[in-house]
Amino acid sequence: MNFELTGTDPASRARAGVLTTGHGVINTPIFMPVGTVGSVKALTQEQLRQDVQAQIILGNTYHLYLRPGLEVLSAAGGLHKFNGWERPILTDSGGYQVFSLAANRKIKEEGVVFQSHIDGSRHLFTPESVMDIQRTIGADIIMAFDECPPYPSTYAYARKSMELTHRWLDRCIQRLAETSPAYGHEQTLFPIVQGSTFKDLRTISATEIAARECAGNAIGGLSVGEPEQDMYEMCELVCDILPKDKPRYLMGVGTPWNILENIALGVDMFDCVMPTRNGRNGMLFTWNGVINIRNKKWATDFSPIDAQSSCFASRNYSRAYLRHLFVAGEYLSLTLASMHNLRFYLELVAEARQQILAGTFAAWKASMIPQLKTRL
Amino acid sequence: MNFELTGTDPASRARAGVLTTGHGVINTPIFMPVGTVGSVKALTQEQLRQDVQAQIILGNTYHLYLRPGLEVLSAAGGLHKFNGWERPILTDSGGYQVFSLAANRKIKEEGVVFQSHIDGSRHLFTPESVMDIQRTIGADIIMAFDECPPYPSTYAYARKSMELTHRWLDRCIQRLAETSPAYGHEQTLFPIVQGSTFKDLRTISATEIAARECAGNAIGGLSVGEPEQDMYEMCELVCDILPKDKPRYLMGVGTPWNILENIALGVDMFDCVMPTRNGRNGMLFTWNGVINIRNKKWATDFSPIDAQSSCFASRNYSRAYLRHLFVAGEYLSLTLASMHNLRFYLELVAEARQQILAGTFAAWKASMIPQLKTRL
Numbered sequence: 001m002n003f004e005l006t007g008t009d010p011a012s013r014a015r016a017g018v019l020t021t022g023h024g025v026i027n028t029p030i031f032m033p034v035g036t037v038g039s040v041k042a043l044t045q046e047q048l049r050q051d052v053q054a055q056i057i058l059g060n061t062y063h064l065y066l067r068p069g070l071e072v073l074s075a076a077g078g079l080h081k082f083n084g085w086e087r088p089i090l091t092d093s094g095g096y097q098v099f100s101l102a103a104n105r106k107i108k109e110e111g112v113v114f115q116s117h118i119d120g121s122r123h124l125f126t127p128e129s130v131m132d133i134q135r136t137i138g139a140d141i142i143m144a145f146d147e148c149p150p151y152p153s154t155y156a157y158a159r160k161s162m163e164l165t166h167r168w169l170d171r172c173i174q175r176l177a178e179t180s181p182a183y184g185h186e187q188t189l190f191p192i193v194q195g196s197t198f199k200d201l202r203t204i205s206a207t208e209i210a211a212r213e214c215a216g217n218a219i220g221g222l223s224v225g226e227p228e229q230d231m232y233e234m235c236e237l238v239c240d241i242l243p244k245d246k247p248r249y250l251m252g253v254g255t256p257w258n259i260l261e262n263i264a265l266g267v268d269m270f271d272c273v274m275p276t277r278n279g280r281n282g283m284l285f286t287w288n289g290v291i292n293i294r295n296k297k298w299a300t301d302f303s304p305i306d307a308q309s310s311c312f313a314s315r316n317y318s319r320a321y322l323r324h325l326f327v328a329g330e331y332l333s334l335t336l337a338s339m340h341n342l343r344f345y346l347e348l349v350a351e352a353r354q355q356i357l358a359g360t361f362a363a364w365k366a367s368m369i370p371q372l373k374t375r376l
Numbered sequence: 377m378n379f380e381l382t383g384t385d386p387a388s389r390a391r392a393g394v395l396t397t398g399h400g401v402i403n404t405p406i407f408m409p410v411g412t413v414g415s416v417k418a419l420t421q422e423q424l425r426q427d428v429q430a431q432i433i434l435g436n437t438y439h440l441y442l443r444p445g446l447e448v449l450s451a452a453g454g455l456h457k458f459n460g461w462e463r464p465i466l467t468d469s470g471g472y473q474v475f476s477l478a479a480n481r482k483i484k485e486e487g488v489v490f491q492s493h494i495d496g497s498r499h500l501f502t503p504e505s506v507m508d509i510q511r512t513i514g515a516d517i518i519m520a521f522d523e524c525p526p527y528p529s530t531y532a533y534a535r536k537s538m539e540l541t542h543r544w545l546d547r548c549i550q551r552l553a554e555t556s557p558a559y560g561h562e563q564t565l566f567p568i569v570q571g572s573t574f575k576d577l578r579t580i581s582a583t584e585i586a587a588r589e590c591a592g593n594a595i596g597g598l599s600v601g602e603p604e605q606d607m608y609e610m611c612e613l614v615c616d617i618l619p620k621d622k623p624r625y626l627m628g629v630g631t632p633w634n635i636l637e638n639i640a641l642g643v644d645m646f647d648c649v650m651p652t653r654n655g656r657n658g659m660l661f662t663w664n665g666v667i668n669i670r671n672k673k674w675a676t677d678f679s680p681i682d683a684q685s686s687c688f689a690s691r692n693y694s695r696a697y698l699r700h701l702f703v704a705g706e707y708l709s710l711t712l713a714s715m716h717n718l719r720f721y722l723e724l725v726a727e728a729r730q731q732i733l734a735g736t737f738a739a740w741k742a743s744m745i746p747q748l749k750t751r752l
Contacts, residue, residue, distance in 0.1 A: 038700065046688070075696075300452075324458075328444075
């Protein structure tokens with residue numbers, strides 16, 4: 001994997017870059033649609049390529065390990081071949097899902113014993129097994145196995161959890177050094193900074209993570225319920241410690257304005273279920289603000305969902321039609337809303353990139369944020 | 377509307393034709409995907425055009441009248457403009473839905489009083505109001521308001537019901553003569569033959585319907601629970617009475633083999649929810665038989681859904697991936713299965729047409745039916 005910085009904003013810490021993987025190039029800052037079990041919900045891979053214009057998507061180790069399982073993924077030749085997505089894939093390590101979804105989880109030094117949320121079956125995830133699973137999935141970017149402490153956590157818990165995450169990281173690095181990519185293409189590890197909302201823990205964690213000199217780094221444990229201001233503060237502190245010449249990935253963030261604020265702090269990569277999940281509930285993000293498409297006021301509004309958007313959904317369907325689909329409970333509503341929101345997120349980061357390269361990002365961001373937050 | 381017969385099969389009553397409407401040409405025999413409330417479930421209109429290659433879709437008067445309602449459809453300039461489908465549309469009259477879905481329906485000479493299945497609100501459908509609604513929807517082909525008697529019905533009930541349908545038909549014809557198309561393009565009425573499974577009633581009804589000299593004719597009240605053999609017998613009897621130079625539409629039919637058998641009897645047009653509804657339950661129709669895609673046996677079958685199909689779903693996705701999507705409950709499963717089944721139905725009628733034009737339909741049908749019925 002190679003990362004090249006191609007521009008920085010003079011009035012913020014925002015950066016534009018190019019990330020090159022075995023499955024192609026990603027222009028940063030980038031938003032990565034979430035394809036939990038190997039499908040970005042309600043969209044075909046063709047719609048993702050052509051309409052959303054996604055450059056990289058996420059898969060989830062916990063979900064893919066349970067379904068379809070490693071036997072199927074291995075027989076398929078990895079997730080790229082299984083789901084037909086030929087561009088880069090990043091897999092989340094499953095740490096977050098083990099703690100948020102699985103039943104009866106028990107954290108030990110060795111790893112985590114948990115029960116599947118699907119059938120109650122018992123499983124053990126260790127740093128080593130999670131690396132092996134991600135080898136088998138075949139993601140281009142693979143995440144270290146970490147513990148994501150809940151918010152709020154006590155200082156003592158957050159510290160203990162962070163230290164465990166660091167020890168697990170070294171086992172992840174060791175395991176990857178002993179094994180090879182499963183399908184020929186390079187697989188690059190991103191370690192994860194933890195430390196909850198405690199500044200000194202975040203400082204320790206970012207310093208420890210930076211010292212591993214991995215090809216890219218991630219910030220975890222944010223956007224888990226803490227005030228937005230805390231998220232920005234932690235992100236700023238961590239970005240200032242993580243190496244400048246490596247991509248920085250802020251996990252699970254967020255709203256369009258969260259994304260712009262964190263780009264300004266030096267983040268290069270984002271993922272979040274918000275555009276798809278909120279889209280499926282009728283919440284649409286546009287260049288002029290947020291729409292609740294179920295609202296009666298759109299019933300005879302035959303204008304595009306977002307006149308400024310290049311999205312297939314906006315070029316072909318009206319607010320009135322999409323509202324009708326939501327009110328009538330039609331599946332097409334899920335497809336069009338997911339497509340629209342994801343395309344908007346991709347347009348947003350692409351425009352942010354242009355503004356960074358033009359040296360105008362900070363002023364543009366300041367003018368955009370109130371507009372994006374407007375309730376239409 | 378114009379209908380031209382371009383070929384007939386020497387060994388059956390099968391016909392190939394070209395139906396020309398204000399929104400373009402339809403090659404018959406044809407299958408029409410069902411888009412109940414203005415959306416063929418789980419598919420974009422682009423997927424319907426490019427991947428399914430649908431030539432005409434259905435809308436439903438009962439559903440569209442309730443949601444989005446006439447005010448919205450009228451403001452949009454009709455259903456074509458509202459949903460962005462520029463090819464022909466046929467609207468079912470709502471008769472069938474009033475009898476199958478609505479609560480507390482009461483049939484009178486004037487029409488039917490019923491309560492909405494959505495909110496319990498009370499409505500009156502008359503032959504006149506249903507013609508007016510279909511004018512407002514703007515379908516190219518509009519169906520007469522009929523009563524579809526349940527199966528089984530007594531002879532007395534079926535006769536009374538049929539006579540009411542005939543009287544209602546004359547009121548439909550009268551109303552259309554007094555009104556104009558709402559959006560400039562031609563709207564053509566198809567009357568509906570009823571008579572349950574009673575030969576003499578079907579004979580009377582087909583004779584009455586034929587006497588109206590409408591531009592096309594439909595056969596209703598079949599595929600409602602009667603044995604397949606009864607359906608074929610009634611269809612054959614009715615087709616022999618209906619004029620040869622007008623298209624014949626058999627409503628709500630059916631399986632792939634039902635379609636081939638009824639083409640052999642002289643039917644030109646079909647619609648059915650089976651490819652979409654059964655598809656959403658994981659039942660896939662292929663050139664080699666029927667697949668239950670949820671079956672464990674497909675878990676590592678990385679071959680196309682149907683190697684013989686030109687469908688986007690078969691060209692891009694494997695049985696193993698589609699099975700995974702179904703097992704994991706992913707929305708994409710609904711899209712791919714619906715697309716696949718509809719494309720298969722369209723390929724089936726297109727191939728039937730080629731066989732008719734080549735004079736080889738009857739032999740081809742005989743060899744195909746056991747193959748189509750095979751459980752894979």
